[in-house]
Amino acid sequence: MPPPLLKRTLYTGTFVSTPTPTGLEILDNHALAVDGHGVITHRAAFPPGGAATGYDDVVGWVGRNWGWDGGFEWVRPGGEGRGWWFPGFVDTHIHASQYPNVGIFGKTTLLDWLNTYTFPIESSLSSLTKARRVYSACVSRTLSHGTTTASYYATKHVASTNLLADICLEKGQRAFIGRVCMDNDLNPDYLRDESPEQAVEDTKATIAHIDSIDPTHALITPIITPRFVPSCSSPLLSGLGALAKESALPIQTHLSENTSEIALVRRQFPAHDSYSHVYDTHGLLTPRTVLAHCVHLSLEERMLLKERKSKVSHCPVSNTSISSGLCPVRELLDDGIEVGLGTDVSGGYSSSILVAAREAAMVSRTLAALTVEDTRSDEKEGQWGAEASNDVAAKHSTSAKDRKKLSVEECLYLATKGGAKCLGLEGKVGGFEVGMQWDAQLVELDAVDGEGGADDGGDGDGGPVELWGMETWGEKVAKWLFCGDDRNTKKVFHSILLNGYATRKPGRAFEVIRKELERLDGGSPAYSYICVVNDQVVLRSPATFVHPTNHSSQMARRQQTEKPTQSIGIAWYRDMLRAPVPLHELDIAHANVRIHDLLCHSEGAIVLCDFTCSRPFGQDKPSATGSPESLGVNGPSHTILDITDRFALASVMFEVETGAKPDLTHAISPQNSQS
Numbered sequence: 001m002p003p004p005l006l007k008r009t010l011y012t013g014t015f016v017s018t019p020t021p022t023g024l025e026i027l028d029n030h031a032l033a034v035d036g037h038g039v040i041t042h043r044a045a046f047p048p049g050g051a052a053t054g055y056d057d058v059v060g061w062v063g064r065n066w067g068w069d070g071g072f073e074w075v076r077p078g079g080e081g082r083g084w085w086f087p088g089f090v091d092t093h094i095h096a097s098q099y100p101n102v103g104i105f106g107k108t109t110l111l112d113w114l115n116t117y118t119f120p121i122e123s124s125l126s127s128l129t130k131a132r133r134v135y136s137a138c139v140s141r142t143l144s145h146g147t148t149t150a151s152y153y154a155t156k157h158v159a160s161t162n163l164l165a166d167i168c169l170e171k172g173q174r175a176f177i178g179r180v181c182m183d184n185d186l187n188p189d190y191l192r193d194e195s196p197e198q199a200v201e202d203t204k205a206t207i208a209h210i211d212s213i214d215p216t217h218a219l220i221t222p223i224i225t226p227r228f229v230p231s232c233s234s235p236l237l238s239g240l241g242a243l244a245k246e247s248a249l250p251i252q253t254h255l256s257e258n259t260s261e262i263a264l265v266r267r268q269f270p271a272h273d274s275y276s277h278v279y280d281t282h283g284l285l286t287p288r289t290v291l292a293h294c295v296h297l298s299l300e301e302r303m304l305l306k307e308r309k310s311k312v313s314h315c316p317v318s319n320t321s322i323s324s325g326l327c328p329v330r331e332l333l334d335d336g337i338e339v340g341l342g343t344d345v346s347g348g349y350s351s352s353i354l355v356a357a358r359e360a361a362m363v364s365r366t367l368a369a370l371t372v373e374d375t376r377s378d379e380k381e382g383q384w385g386a387e388a389s390n391d392v393a394a395k396h397s398t399s400a401k402d403r404k405k406l407s408v409e410e411c412l413y414l415a416t417k418g419g420a421k422c423l424g425l426e427g428k429v430g431g432f433e434v435g436m437q438w439d440a441q442l443v444e445l446d447a448v449d450g451e452g453g454a455d456d457g458g459d460g461d462g463g464p465v466e467l468w469g470m471e472t473w474g475e476k477v478a479k480w481l482f483c484g485d486d487r488n489t490k491k492v493f494h495s496i497l498l499n500g501y502a503t504r505k506p507g508r509a510f511e512v513i514r515k516e517l518e519r520l521d522g523g524s525p526a527y528s529y530i531c532v533v534n535d536q537v538v539l540r541s542p543a544t545f546v547h548p549t550n551h552s553s554q555m556a557r558r559q560q561t562e563k564p565t566q567s568i569g570i571a572w573y574r575d576m577l578r579a580p581v582p583l584h585e586l587d588i589a590h591a592n593v594r595i596h597d598l599l600c601h602s603e604g605a606i607v608l609c610d611f612t613c614s615r616p617f618g619q620d621k622p623s624a625t626g627s628p629e630s631l632g633v634n635g636p637s638h639t640i641l642d643i644t645d646r647f648a649l650a651s652v653m654f655e656v657e658t659g660a661k662p663d664l665t666h667a668i669s670p671q672n673s674q675s
């Protein structure tokens, strides 16, 4: 096992999850221990001593109970009584390539929607420049909604599909990446595989790429992706079925979304019993197959899916947006079929799984409303129907209408554990049991004070859900499901792959940096130092800042005492190049990278610190870097950009290699200067 990469961390507070479809588990006043690999190792009721417990007491408690010494972080959310930890969401079906079209669908239905909107946008991702912009934005957006795992469709283009894998790895989202296969002449000639053989070869090329960037699939897994039966020839479906068998990789596709699509499949494959049967005879219905939609399955098809243990991705937002129909999820669940949730961007208008969970609840209620029941018993009960009954609860629990409705717990289960089961991640993500990964989000709602005025908890953007003080935990969670949005997801702990091993990092903290910088518009940030230590972002005022020398030594010092070997040097440079990426994704530059700002922490990785000079891209170079030496460090540009940091990092690399600072007089001479 590789060495631990994070400090052990103790998370305390309230932990909400859905260990079963019908049970909301609320662990109020609890502690969860997460080891250096991001795995939950212990959980127990906490404190000793309530909120006032100091670090020393906690160290003693953890030492006595779990045998830990004092070397751990302690993370506890603020927002007493209105915040909780929740498992990261799992999106089992999303087309990253369609992200620019989100919200655009007019009055189309599936087949004309594909021709009008979808094929053109996917075709445009043959451009790697465009693909980078689209995929970066999509992955950042889904992370901000709390999605820590996603099963993506890219496009038919190998290079940009591979880029999506790179971006998920870079940003730390657990992902399944599918290169979309579509070879028959129902596809437009501008977006069609040359031949079934070429489509399979191209799929293999993406698999090989993912194997090269994440050999153990710790974070990124290839997924075999025939677009859907109407797009694929029989030889292509067979080729992909054979590939799935030999590689044991998962499969994703669409099934029975729209009635015209089903009629088309019947014409294409008249000898087959059903749409599902076409996949089955080509070896594509397996326990690792995720079938999106399944709105109009016959009983025989449901039995076939159950027998094959194939999974269903329910995409309620898409199904209503492009008017495909209302998926009878209760029937699927009653049949024993595993179901997860998909946003299905951009058939779906939102990239949020919280919205998908909410719409799953709404679609199930619409189905309940459309259910015709024998109402004679209601008539006997008088004007208010069931209210006049002697046994209201019993009546409701047995009503066929009510059985169609999915509860809050069920919808959140589908959004987490249900999705994890669909993607073969059961026991790994989607919950807070010991042994699972800490893929988590911190949820916080807003409070209303005694006078009815909003108390935003101090950050000015408490989100759209107000708590009035009378809500039970179950009601708080229901309010979040039905009224919340990404402002309530304060932090997302997702994965980073370091030295081939996935660990967690808090993504939202960087948003604090961005907000602060935007608010001050280049002025002096209130947090004079924003330091990244062991992948934790630490905000400090000037008075309290100390270099975290107990965890880290400065690279400069290390470099003076021991010249790095070639392999250590390469690892340093790799870490150095990665270090500013989270900031650059927010269009912020560190703007003053020097050897003294690079810390070498105890496990040997290089981290970047001291963000005093950080500025949004496009601003003039800050005065703090105005000395000739600083200008040299930052390169010739007058404005701050990501290349500012890259130039500075290259200078540091030169310094590490040679022991001398580079002579930058040429680089900063006026003729080389650019704005």
Ligand SMILES: O=c1[nH]c(=O)c2nc[nH]c2[nH]1
Pocket: 095, 110, 114, 118, 227, 228, 254, 257, 318, 344, 347
């Ligand atoms: O919702 C959908 N989105 C798609 O891109 C697609 N392709 C085939 N069938 C599809 N359904």
